[in-house]
Amino acid sequence: MKYIYVAALLCCNLTFSQNTDVVNWINKNAVVIEDANADTPLAAFAKNVPQKFKDARVFGFGEASHHGKEFFNLKAKFFKYLVEQQGVRIFIMEESYQAEQGINEWISAGKGDRTTILKNFGHYLWQTQEVLELLQWMRTYNGDKPREAQIRFYGVDNQMGYDINKHLRTYVQKYNIMIDESLLAAADSCSAAQYGKVALRVWDKKMLPKLQQIKQLVEQNKSDINTQIFEYNDIMRGLERLEQYTVYIAWPAAGVRDNAMYLNVLKILEIEGANSKAFIWAHNEHINKKDFGTAVPSMGSRLKEYFKEGYYAMGFDFGGGKLKGYKFKNNEVIGQTYYTLDKPYKKTFAETLVLSQPDIFFIDMDVAEKNPIAANFFGAAMKQLFLGGPGFDPKKQTFFSRKYTEAYDGLIFVKTISPVSY
Numbered sequence: 001m002k003y004i005y006v007a008a009l010l011c012c013n014l015t016f017s018q019n020t021d022v023v024n025w026i027n028k029n030a031v032v033i034e035d036a037n038a039d040t041p042l043a044a045f046a047k048n049v050p051q052k053f054k055d056a057r058v059f060g061f062g063e064a065s066h067h068g069k070e071f072f073n074l075k076a077k078f079f080k081y082l083v084e085q086q087g088v089r090i091f092i093m094e095e096s097y098q099a100e101q102g103i104n105e106w107i108s109a110g111k112g113d114r115t116t117i118l119k120n121f122g123h124y125l126w127q128t129q130e131v132l133e134l135l136q137w138m139r140t141y142n143g144d145k146p147r148e149a150q151i152r153f154y155g156v157d158n159q160m161g162y163d164i165n166k167h168l169r170t171y172v173q174k175y176n177i178m179i180d181e182s183l184l185a186a187a188d189s190c191s192a193a194q195y196g197k198v199a200l201r202v203w204d205k206k207m208l209p210k211l212q213q214i215k216q217l218v219e220q221n222k223s224d225i226n227t228q229i230f231e232y233n234d235i236m237r238g239l240e241r242l243e244q245y246t247v248y249i250a251w252p253a254a255g256v257r258d259n260a261m262y263l264n265v266l267k268i269l270e271i272e273g274a275n276s277k278a279f280i281w282a283h284n285e286h287i288n289k290k291d292f293g294t295a296v297p298s299m300g301s302r303l304k305e306y307f308k309e310g311y312y313a314m315g316f317d318f319g320g321g322k323l324k325g326y327k328f329k330n331n332e333v334i335g336q337t338y339y340t341l342d343k344p345y346k347k348t349f350a351e352t353l354v355l356s357q358p359d360i361f362f363i364d365m366d367v368a369e370k371n372p373i374a375a376n377f378f379g380a381a382m383k384q385l386f387l388g389g390p391g392f393d394p395k396k397q398t399f400f401s402r403k404y405t406e407a408y409d410g411l412i413f414v415k416t417i418s419p420v421s422y
Contacts, residue, residue, distance in 0.1 A: 019352050019355065021373045022352055022373060022374065022377045023352065023356050025371060025374050026353070026356040026361070026363070027356055027357045027358075029363075029367060029368075029371075029374070030358060030362065030363055031044050031045050031048045031363075031364070032044050032358045032360070032361050032362075033074065033358075033360040033361060033362055033412065034360075036069070036070040036073045036077075036360060036414065037073065037077070038072075038073040038074075038076035038077050038080070038130070038133065038134065040077070041081075042077060042078065042081050045362060046081070046085070048364075050364045050366065050367075050409075052309060052312060052366060052409055053312055053409075054086070055309060055310070056309070056310055056311060056312035057276075057277050057278070057307060057311070058265070058269070058277070058278050058280065058303055058310060058311045058312070059078075059082060059088070059277075059278070059279050059280065059311075059312050059314065060282065060286075060287030060289075060299075060300050060303065060311065060312065061078060061279065061280065061282075061287065061316075062285075062287040062288070062313070062314060062315050062316050062408075063075070063283055063284060063316050064284055064315075064316045064318055064384070064385065064387060065318070065323065065324075065387035065388075065391070065392070066125045066283060066387065066388055066389050066391075067125070067323070067324040067387070067391055067419055068316075068318065068321075068414075068417040068418070068419075068420065069418045069419060069420045069421070070318075070360070070414045070416075070417045071316050071414070071417065072128065072130035072420055073130055074316075074360070074412060074414070075281055076130065076134040076137070078279075078314070079134070079279050079281075082277075082279055083141065086277065087277055088277040088278065088279050089149070089150065089151050089152060089272075089276065089277065090151075090154065090268065090269070090272055090276055090278035090279065091138070091151055091152065091154070091279055091281070092154045092156055092265060092278050092279065092280045092281065093126065093153070093154070093155055093156070093280075093281045093282070094123070094155075094156065094157050094281065094282035094283065094286060095121060095122060095123055095126060095155035095156070095157055096121075096122035096123070096157055096160040096241075097155050097160075097237060097241040097264075098120075098122060098155070098160060098162060098163050098164065099120045099121050099122055099155050100153055100155055101120075101234075102117070102120035103117065103120050103135065103153045104152060104153050106135070106139060107135055107139045107142055107150075107151060107153060108139075108142050108150055109142060109143065109144075114132060114136065117132065118131065122159075122160045122162070123389075124422075125389060127422060128420040128421055129420070129421035129422075130420055135153075138151045138153070154264075154268050156260075156261040156264040156265055156268070156280075156299075157257070157260075157261060158241060158244035158247075158256075158257055158260040159245070159248065159257065160245065161190055161191045161192070161241075161242055161245035161246070161249075162191055163191065164187070164190075164238045164239070164241060164242045164245075165184070165187045165190070165191035165192075165242075166191075167235060168214070168235060168238065168239065171218075171231065171235045172184070172218075175221060175223070175228070177217060177218060177221045178217070179214060179217050179218075182210075183210050183213055183214050183217075184214075186207055186210035186211065186214075187211065187239075187242065189207065190207050190211065190245065191242065191245075193246070193249055194249070195249055195252060198250055199250070200250055200251065201250055201251060202250065203246065203249070203250040204246050204247045204250035205250075207246050208243060208246060208247070211239060211242060211243050211246065212243075214239060215236065215240075218232070218235060218236065218239070233271055237267060237271075240264075240267070244260040244263075244264075247260075248260070253296070255296040258286060258296065258297060258298050258299045259297070259299075259302070261282075261286065261299040262299045262302040262303060262306075265278070265280065265299070265303065266306070280299075282299070284315050284316060284384075284386075284407075285298060285386065285388075285400070286298055286299045287299065287300040287313050287314070287315070288301065288313055288315065288402070288407040288408065289301055289303075289406075289407065289409065290402070290403075290406040290407050300313050312409045312410070313407070313408045313410075314408065314409065314410045314411070314412060315404065315407055315408035315410070315411050315412070316411070316413075316414070317349060317384060317413050317414075318350065318413065318414045318415070318416070318417045319343065319350050319353065319354035319413075319414070319415040320342055320343055320344060320354070320415075320416060320417075321340070321341060321416040321417040321418055322338050322339070322340055322417070322418050322419055323338065323339050323341055323387065323391065323392035323417070323419075324336060324337075324338055324391040324392060324419050325338065325339055325390075325392045325393050325394075326390065326393075336391075338419060339392055341392070341394075344385075345383070345385060345397065345399070347382060347383055348382060348383045348384060348385060348399070349377075349378075349383070349384060349404060350384070350413075352377065353413045354413075354415055356413075359414070359415045359416070360412070360413070360414050360415070361412070361413055362410060362411070362412050363378070363410065363411045363413070364410055365378060365404065365405045365408060365409055365410060365411065366409075368404075368405065369405055375405070378403070378404040378405045378411075379403050379404075379405040379406075381401050381402065381403050382401065382403075383399040383400070383401055384399065384400055384402060385397060385398075385399055386398040386399060386400050
């Protein structure tokens with residue numbers, strides 16, 4: 001028994017020593033991010049920008065929770081930096097195609113106002129004060145700039161089909177394209193289809209040929225007039241999104257969704273031109289650059305494979321704070337609530353990271369891999385708390401095991417997070 005005690009004591013001392021070494025390395029090598037204010041400059045980061053970050057064309061910025069104010073504001077801060085310093089003009093979000101038209105009109109100094117612009121979002125997650133302030137900044141930035149110099153908003157998610165049929169009918173009528181009503185009715189059905197109300201693995205096989213017929217007819221009636229090219233590209237993207245939605249509700253698998261988002265990013269960059277640069281706002285699980293032995297390749301892993309060093313994955317993690325969750329009764333949501341996480345869970349990266357001095361800091365994984373202590377820590381398979389749309393439930397947590405050096409090019413850690421303002 002005495003030997004077991006001694007062995008346990010030695011193990012604890014070794015772990016403590018290793019944590020201390022890691023924390024000391026972070027304190028000396030992390031790039032401090034001064035605050036989580038979206039409007040203050042990235043002073044320290046601007047002096048220590050990794051070469052890989054400078055050279056990238058597509059930037060995937062994640063979040064460890066869909067409900068973290070600090071994550072939202074930090075992403076806005078970095079987006080502004082990329083617009084002003086690296087020529088990024090494309091803002092891509094884990095959001096619907098349907099949101100694009102109204103938001104682009106508004107941020108291009110068009111109609112609408114601050115009280116209504118957020119209604120364009122299909123995901124309630126983005127209907128926040130933090131996102132509104134970023135859109136306001138885009139509107140101010142765009143000002144009187146010509147179209148090619150303006151920031152453009154795009155959605156890449158395939159989880160929503162509503163109203164695409166209406167866009168289609170408007171386009172067909174405007175350009176007098178002869179499409180049989182039975183085909184347009186099929187598009188209506190696809191737009192209106194709901195989860196759990198279609199025959200799995202059957203619905204898409206029945207409807208996709210009809211949607212493809214519509215695409216062929218629209219393509220045959222394509223005009224070379226410049227004013228119509230934009231509308232043509234837009235409606236073809238809408239029809240592709242409707243196809244993706246039709247497949248998704250017939251087979252609602254994460255891999256289907258991430259593959260669709262990846263293809264949508266490529267289409268956007270194709271439309272915007274070879275010199276375009278993009279910022280992607282999504283969850284960590286969509287932007288990470290490494291598949292973790294699962295059958296669900298992420299959007300980020302596909303982008304990394306396609307763009308190589310042209311894709312930069314920025315992950316986020318946190319120590320604790322006030323976290324949003326939901327109240328349930330008979331398995332139905334009856335309201336929202338908030339919980340306090342005082343400290344990170346054991347055997348997570350955050351358990352060690354939270355011991356560092358800065359409240360918010362950035363770690364360049366290339367720098368970490370060059371140091372044995374940091375490489376051993378960030379390159380070890382450990383847990384990360386996953387908080388998606390459903391938020392936090394203290395009785396049921398989800399963790400993913402990963403190596404941060406494989407998952408991300410850079411990591412931003414925030415000691416304490418708070419809820420966004422809906």
